[in-house]
Amino acid sequence: MILGNLFQIAILTLVFYWILRFLKGTPSILMLGVLIIVFPALYFFTNRLNLQVLHWLIERMLALMPIFLIVVFKEDIRRILTFLGKQRFRTFRRLNTANKQRRILAMIDELIDCVCALTAQPHWVWPKGSETGSRSRGKHVRYNTGALIAVENAPRLNEYIEKGVRIDAKLSSLILQTIFYKGTPLHDGGVIIRKGNIVAAACQFPAASHSENRPIHTRHNAAIGLSEQVPDITVIVVSEETGNVSVTTGPGRLELMENPRHFRNVLCNRLGVSEIALEDEPHKKSKMSESIWNRLLNRTESWDNPMEEPPPETEDSNKIEE
Numbered sequence: 262m263i264l265g266n267l268f269q270i271a272i273l274t275l276v277f278y279w280i281l282r283f284l285k286g287t288p289s290i291l292m293l294g295v296l297i298i299v300f301p302a303l304y305f306f307t308n309r310l311n312l313q314v315l316h317w318l319i320e321r322m323l324a325l326m327p328i329f330l331i332v333v334f335k336e337d338i339r340r341i342l343t344f345l346g347k348q349r350f351r352t353f354r355r356l357n358t359a360n361k362q363r364r365i366l367a368m369i370d371e372l373i374d375c376v377c378a379l380t381a382q383p384h385w386v387w388p389k390g391s392e393t394g395s396r397s398r399g400k401h402v403r404y405n406t407g408a409l410i411a412v413e414n415a416p417r418l419n420e421y422i423e424k425g426v427r428i429d430a431k432l433s434s435l436i437l438q439t440i441f442y443k444g445t446p447l448h449d450g451g452v453i454i455r456k457g458n459i460v461a462a463a464c465q466f467p468a469a470s471h472s473e474n475r476p477i478h479t480r481h482n483a484a485i486g487l488s489e490q491v492p493d494i495t496v497i498v499v500s501e502e503t504g505n506v507s508v509t510t511g512p513g514r515l516e517l518m519e520n521p522r523h524f525r526n527v528l529c530n531r532l533g534v535s536e537i538a539l540e541d542e543p544h545k546k547s548k549m550s551e552s553i554w555n556r557l558l559n560r561t562e563s564w565d566n567p568m569e570e571p572p573p574e575t576e577d578s579n580k581i582e583e
Contacts, residue, residue, distance in 0.1 A: 407501030425464035
């Protein structure tokens with residue numbers, strides 16, 4: 262019982278303290294002072310002096326005080342609710358963005374580990390590969406394995422998925438290696454990846470429409486043809502003859518990857534993820550873990566002096582010292 266009362270007192274104290282800080286320096290604080298001081302004083306004196314009519318009138322006004330407060334302080338209430346809504350949506354948006362970037366980076370790691378296991382080129386070794394292990398450990402790959410992988414930025418390959426073989430499995434380097442292994446029935450055709458999942462395999466992609474862009478190899482031809490029809494799709498090609506790794510960087514453009522690091526940078530750029538942003542993720546989490554009340558109190562400090570404006574930025578302040 263005592264703990265419950267103390268808890269209620271603490272909550273009410275915090276709420277009233279926050280309201281007073283929020284209204285500090287605004288005209289609303291004067292009206293609030295009138296409501297808090299004048300009405301209780303009139304109620305007390307009319308009761309002591311036995312002024313029944315005035316006492317009855319003030320008593321009825323106090324009964325309607327909640328509606329009166331909403332009408333008088335409607336602008337301040339709107340500003341409070343707007344601020345709370347912005348802070349909440351901003352926090353959710355940051356969390357969703359961070360989780361999405363982590364999922365994309367995990368997908369990129371799986372793709373790099375798979376490619377390193379499919380090419381026999383000795384410099385294609387990725388130390389940060391999949392935790393499940395692959396053939397690229399120690400680089401004992403003796404032959405090249407051809408592969409064709411299309412990574413969606415948005416669901417736009419439904420017509421090719423319907424003509425392929427549905428997989429609907431979580432993206433894994435070992436599953437991709439198994440699909441493209443020469444002894445499996447699914448190694449011919451392309452694999453489509455959507456939202457970190459292997460949606461379908463053995464998909465037939467269109468050939469390049471322009472003769473000048475049409476390469477000799479079938480997988481490269483299909484990659485260029487798909488990029489011409491769906492420009493925002495990222496297509497990865499591993500050559501079965503040379504072991505070269507190529508990625509589509511635009512409509513009809515196929516870029517040769519030099520090493521795993523170059524391959525990772527291109528994928529991050531194409532899929533819209535930044536490793537630098539995720540390195541500061543623990544620091545961002547500590548900021549987002551602040552309570553909404555603390556953020557609100559810190560924000561109201563800038564409202565204490567509404568006429569004060571930040572100093573204008575100068576050109577010298579934007580220059581970076583070399």
